[in-house]
Amino acid sequence: MRPPSKLRRFYESADQVVVTDKDSPPRLMFFGEDFLVEDLPIGTKVIFPNPPVAGLPNVKAAIRWAINHPEGCDPLHAQLRPGMKVTVAIDDISLPLPPMRTPDVRQLVLEVVLELLADAGVDDVHLVIAIALHRRMTGPEVRRMVGDRIFEAWWPDRLYHHDAEDPDGLISLGATEHGEKVILNRRAAESDLVIYVNLNLVPMDGGHKSMSTGLTNYEGVKAHHGPHTIRQSWSYMDPPQSALHHSVDRIGRLIDQNLNVFHIETTINNRMFDGPLAFLMKREEEFTEMDRLKLEGLRATLHALPKGARRKLLQSVPAPYEVIAVHAGRTEPTHQKILEASYGQYMVDVDFQADVLVYGMPYISPYNVNSVLNPLLVQVMACGYFFNFYRGKPLVKKGGTLIIAHPCSDEFDPVQHPSYIEFFHRLLPETRDAVALEQKYEREFAENPTYVHMYRTGNAYHGAHPFFMWYWGENGRQHIGRIIVVGADNEHVPSLMGWETASTLSEAIDMARLAHGRGAEIAMLHFPPIVMTQNPG
Amino acid sequence: MADNRKAAFFDVDGTLVRTNIVHAFGFYAMNQGTLFGTAWRTAKTVASLPFLWAADQANRKVFNEVFYRFYEGQSEDRLLTLADELFEKVLRPAIFPGTEKLLAQARRFGCRVVFCTGALDFTVRRLADHLGADDLIANRMHFIDGFATGRVVPPIVEGAHKAVAIRDFCGREGLALGESFAYSDSFSDYPMLSVVGHPAAVNPDIRLRSVARAYEWPVISTQEA
Numbered sequence: 001m002r003p004p005s006k007l008r009r010f011y012e013s014a015d016q017v018v019v020t021d022k023d024s025p026p027r028l029m030f031f032g033e034d035f036l037v038e039d040l041p042i043g044t045k046v047i048f049p050n051p052p053v054a055g056l057p058n059v060k061a062a063i064r065w066a067i068n069h070p071e072g073c074d075p076l077h078a079q080l081r082p083g084m085k086v087t088v089a090i091d092d093i094s095l096p097l098p099p100m101r102t103p104d105v106r107q108l109v110l111e112v113v114l115e116l117l118a119d120a121g122v123d124d125v126h127l128v129i130a131i132a133l134h135r136r137m138t139g140p141e142v143r144r145m146v147g148d149r150i151f152e153a154w155w156p157d158r159l160y161h162h163d164a165e166d167p168d169g170l171i172s173l174g175a176t177e178h179g180e181k182v183i184l185n186r187r188a189a190e191s192d193l194v195i196y197v198n199l200n201l202v203p204m205d206g207g208h209k210s211m212s213t214g215l216t217n218y219e220g221v222k223a224h225h226g227p228h229t230i231r232q233s234w235s236y237m238d239p240p241q242s243a244l245h246h247s248v249d250r251i252g253r254l255i256d257q258n259l260n261v262f263h264i265e266t267t268i269n270n271r272m273f274d275g276p277l278a279f280l281m282k283r284e285e286e287f288t289e290m291d292r293l294k295l296e297g298l299r300a301t302l303h304a305l306p307k308g309a310r311r312k313l314l315q316s317v318p319a320p321y322e323v324i325a326v327h328a329g330r331t332e333p334t335h336q337k338i339l340e341a342s343y344g345q346y347m348v349d350v351d352f353q354a355d356v357l358v359y360g361m362p363y364i365s366p367y368n369v370n371s372v373l374n375p376l377l378v379q380v381m382a383c384g385y386f387f388n389f390y391r392g393k394p395l396v397k398k399g400g401t402l403i404i405a406h407p408c409s410d411e412f413d414p415v416q417h418p419s420y421i422e423f424f425h426r427l428l429p430e431t432r433d434a435v436a437l438e439q440k441y442e443r444e445f446a447e448n449p450t451y452v453h454m455y456r457t458g459n460a461y462h463g464a465h466p467f468f469m470w471y472w473g474e475n476g477r478q479h480i481g482r483i484i485v486v487g488a489d490n491e492h493v494p495s496l497m498g499w500e501t502a503s504t505l506s507e508a509i510d511m512a513r514l515a516h517g518r519g520a521e522i523a524m525l526h527f528p529p530i531v532m533t534q535n536p537g
Numbered sequence: 538m539a540d541n542r543k544a545a546f547f548d549v550d551g552t553l554v555r556t557n558i559v560h561a562f563g564f565y566a567m568n569q570g571t572l573f574g575t576a577w578r579t580a581k582t583v584a585s586l587p588f589l590w591a592a593d594q595a596n597r598k599v600f601n602e603v604f605y606r607f608y609e610g611q612s613e614d615r616l617l618t619l620a621d622e623l624f625e626k627v628l629r630p631a632i633f634p635g636t637e638k639l640l641a642q643a644r645r646f647g648c649r650v651v652f653c654t655g656a657l658d659f660t661v662r663r664l665a666d667h668l669g670a671d672d673l674i675a676n677r678m679h680f681i682d683g684f685a686t687g688r689v690v691p692p693i694v695e696g697a698h699k700a701v702a703i704r705d706f707c708g709r710e711g712l713a714l715g716e717s718f719a720y721s722d723s724f725s726d727y728p729m730l731s732v733v734g735h736p737a738a739v740n741p742d743i744r745l746r747s748v749a750r751a752y753e754w755p756v757i758s759t760q761e762a
Contacts (some may be wrong), residue, residue: 165642167645171539176721236553299710356695412753414750414753414755414756418755422753425753447646447647448718448735449545449639449642449643449645449646449648449718450720450735450737450755450757451755452642452646452756453638453639453642453757454757455634456642457638457757457758457762458636458758517762
């Protein structure tokens with residue numbers, strides 16, 4: 001028979017919010033390309049992810065059903081006619097994270113759609129990877145995403161990247177009632193039908209954001225990614241409360257008035273790891289001896305490897321995500337259904353706001369697949385994405401303390417992030433003020449011919465991208481009073497970002513308690529995998 | 538359109554085209570008008586290659602001075618006439634696939650496009666016109682009575698003098714050095730790259746690649762479209 005204390009823990013384990021007590025095990029935290037195992041103070045509320053929602057048993061059947069039973073429009077086959085011009089836009093490598101095990105859901109959708117187009121006699125078809133200002137993918141990355149058969153047949157003549165700097169490849173559709181410029185990929189705009197093949201990793205993705213962001217240029221992105229818009233977005237994961245999404249929706253509606261867009265939206269569960277790394281999906285209470293051994297083995301291996309090899313090792317593990325929903329049709333009703341599925345996977349109800357919020361920073365973000373999570377991207381994850389993993393009230397109180405764990409090495413990838421280097425080392429020492437940076441330097445970077453060349457012919461993010469990364473953390477920076485980074489291997493990177501440092505988590509918590517008192521409420525978002533909170537207040 | 542505030546300075550050989558000044562001279566050597574003349578010039582050039590290579594390794598300035606001696610005695614008319622053919626047969630096919638895109642970007646964002654090369658002006662003039670350069674900073678051959686003396690009109694455009702030439706050009710034209718760009722493939726152009734606000738290494742040699750990494754200069758390629 002279980003002793004009473006175990007019984008209590010058993011009861012709590014059914015809840016996603018676990019209150020730390022004296023018997024609680026230390027918690028596993030991401031620490032860049034490493035992991036930390038840390039004890040948390042008694043009373044800390046640890047918010048665990050929901051278990052993975054069951055995947056669809058037959059994804060291709062679900063795709064066929066969705067395009068035959070679309071939301072708010074005729075089925076796809078009924079919209080096709082021989083000789084028409086069709087553009088299929090596809091989300092890029094920025095999601096899911098880590099990249100999913102093959103076949104990627106985009107490959108599955110494309111296989112169904114391209115067969116349907118061929119059967120309908122539609123020959124003028126281009127596949128455009130909707131990268132916006134993201135980097136171009138490498139050939140092997142594209143091959144992995146769409147599969148060998150499609151890659152061999154379509155790349156690079158009819159399967160290619162959107163080019164946000166091709167003056168002849170863009171067209172203006174005018175402006176919204178709020179003055180937002182609507183600029184779109186010309187091929188898509190001049191098509192009889194655009195089919196957008198999307199993957200929602202989190203509720204921020206998809207909907208109008210797909211077309212209005214993925215297929216536009218710098219001016220188009222600038223319309224909704226500026227610091228003022230970001231400061232009014234509470235949160236990105238809650239579109240009705242996000243000024244960013246309001247703007248994107250206005251642009252998207254104008255696009256829908258001008259173009260026939262058929263969305264095929266998909267979303268996945270949170271099964272980020274399995275096999276030898278399946279223990280990363282468990283609560284520490286459920287760890288077996290073998291799981292502890294695996295964890296120690298993984299940490300010992302990572303410690304023994306040089307940084308590059310460590311990165312390669314971690315990034316080479318694909319995620320066993322499963323597709324949990326596929327819907328198709330007009331933008332808004334389709335996206336609404338996908339949002340419901342996504343919320344069902346990620347949202348954990350909470351009824352409190354913490355004084356101190358703790359989370360570990362992973363090795364990957366949407367912008368460093370097969371690359372380094374540089375300091376600017378650490379900031380994006382800390383103040384942008386993870387802070388915004390909520391609906392209703394933020395998990396941390398206004399003016400609260402955020403504690404993150406990451407080495408914050410001063411390391412950048414000159415191939416993927418050349419403009420980040422200049423942004424970080426030349427601009428941040430001058431100011432961290434997002435508005436000042438926007439007004440003084442953003443256009444200079446956007447119109448730097450070297451960065452534009454690297455974006456267009458190499459695998460570099462656009463020159464203006466680091467600005468949008470900095471703005472992306474703006475709502476987090478406005479809300480959070482103080483950020484303490486645990487385990488930084490230098491002082492200047494945290495200092496440039498306005499962060500304090502602590503060598504251990506307990507030291508960071510002591511620092512936070514000095515401000516918030518001994519009774520400070522502490523919460524931890526337990527990654528991996530993804531977890532979000534909802535607190536309607 | 539250029540806004541008279543910034544310029545983009547491009548080295549030519551190895552940066553925009555895959556040829557170098559030896560290719561140009563080789564073309565002239567092999568087109569001497571007479572069989573004997575061609576054979577003599579070609580043999581002389583080939584025989585000198587090890588020496589030229591050594592000179593280039595030691596000092597680009599010495600290399601240029603030695604190399605341009607080979608032009609001694611050539612008629613100006615012939616050099617100018619053959620320049621068109623040199624462009625069509627040698628330079629034009631050697632333009633890198635990404636060159637025009639890089640130049641177009643510089644123009645689109647308001648840069649004066651200036652070629653800054655150690656080559657002789659008559660050998661790259663047609664290329665500069667073809668690629669739409671606004672200005673050309675290049676070496677000029679000294680002629681007496683219509684024949685080349687083998688000496689270049691000083692100051693010779695190479696290495697540190699490229700930086701001086703660029704600085705003078707900006708001063709003269711009212712351009713901001715700090716807002717200007719420079720592109721080169723060679724470590725010998727380190728001064729030219731250092732003098733502007735936005736340097737970039739293009740298809741760099743090992744030494745320049747190393748410097749670019751150290752100074753966090755972007756490294757780009759024109760070898761792909």
